[in-house]
Amino acid sequence: MNSDEILKKIENALNKAKVEFNEEITEKGLEEIYKNYLGKNSLLNNILRNISGYEPEIRKTVGMSVNNAKIQIEETYQNLKEQLKVKNSMLNRSLKIDMTLPGIKLKQFHTHPITAVLNDTVEFFTSMGFEVVEGPEIETTHYNFDALNIPDNHPARDIWDTFYLKNGLIPRTHTSSVQVRTMEAKKPPLRVIAPGRCYRYESVDATHLFMFNQVEGLFVDKNAKLSDLKGILEATVKRLLGAKKTRFRPAFYPFVEPGLDLDIECVFCHGKGCSVCKFSGWIEVIPCGMVHPKVFEYAGINPAEYKGFAFGMGFDRLVMLKYNVNDLRLLYSGNLDVLNQF
Numbered sequence: 001m002n003s004d005e006i007l008k009k010i011e012n013a014l015n016k017a018k019v020e021f022n023e024e025i026t027e028k029g030l031e032e033i034y035k036n037y038l039g040k041n042s043l044l045n046n047i048l049r050n051i052s053g054y055e056p057e058i059r060k061t062v063g064m065s066v067n068n069a070k071i072q073i074e075e076t077y078q079n080l081k082e083q084l085k086v087k088n089s090m091l092n093r094s095l096k097i098d099m100t101l102p103g104i105k106l107k108q109f110h111t112h113p114i115t116a117v118l119n120d121t122v123e124f125f126t127s128m129g130f131e132v133v134e135g136p137e138i139e140t141t142h143y144n145f146d147a148l149n150i151p152d153n154h155p156a157r158d159i160w161d162t163f164y165l166k167n168g169l170i171p172r173t174h175t176s177s178v179q180v181r182t183m184e185a186k187k188p189p190l191r192v193i194a195p196g197r198c199y200r201y202e203s204v205d206a207t208h209l210f211m212f213n214q215v216e217g218l219f220v221d222k223n224a225k226l227s228d229l230k231g232i233l234e235a236t237v238k239r240l241l242g243a244k245k246t247r248f249r250p251a252f253y254p255f256v257e258p259g260l261d262l263d264i265e266c267v268f269c270h271g272k273g274c275s276v277c278k279f280s281g282w283i284e285v286i287p288c289g290m291v292h293p294k295v296f297e298y299a300g301i302n303p304a305e306y307k308g309f310a311f312g313m314g315f316d317r318l319v320m321l322k323y324n325v326n327d328l329r330l331l332y333s334g335n336l337d338v339l340n341q342f
């Protein structure tokens, strides 16, 4: 045999072994093939055993070729054996699943308390014919201040600790910014509420965050009266907070005239006085008032023809009062141990 013939034989043996291995699906079969090609009496080992009989110049080539084939066969065998092992263990595991066992019970979740009270509020106001509107959270100072009768350099601007952005816009400090936007976009009569996030430059504590939720309300009609405002807001705190006693106090807000604060009897001490109500027996819940004629003018509505009232509910505060939460930060913590208690 010349060297070409021997090398051809080695190559054929290697190729045949690979084909046989890849067609085999049992571990026993793999071992059988392994024995045939790398066993004591295999072709490759026979060539090696008789290598001294070959011409000295072809011994090296044949030796290298046999060793190379042996390494490849060994690798193929080990890889396939490993794959088969993994496949079998997966098969065993899937056979162990007892389909008759009861499933894992999924945890029941519920809406976030803020969302729940918001949904309740929206439902209540829409039942009275109010429509939900929205405005941008990043606002111009025109809609947030000027159009609400709070001109630049007016001391009243200090009430709202404002973040100012580099481009001159601001994260709105209250949802009142939606008032003039709505009056420009829609023709009166109007009944709208505008829920949304607001931002103020505040130091964070139990009752203040730099971000909070508000619900703005605006009612515009030819015959709108202060008594309409009182009736609607009293009904609101009764429905949302179960308030039994309410009172209105005069207050100053530049965009309303007259301005009022709606207080409810303290839900914690029932009017006796406690730390939450600062021992007054009352808690302020809704700033409100009749729309200022100047605001109507900014919005292009004739104040001699139309009257209206507006209110802004600090929404997180309502949630705190409703659920007796003493730290606002808990509501935004995302802590399920807290939220699951509601």
Ligand SMILES: [Zn+2]
Binding pocket: 266, 267, 268, 269, 270, 271, 272, 273, 274, 275, 276, 277, 278, 279, 281, 282
């Ligand atoms: Zn109290």
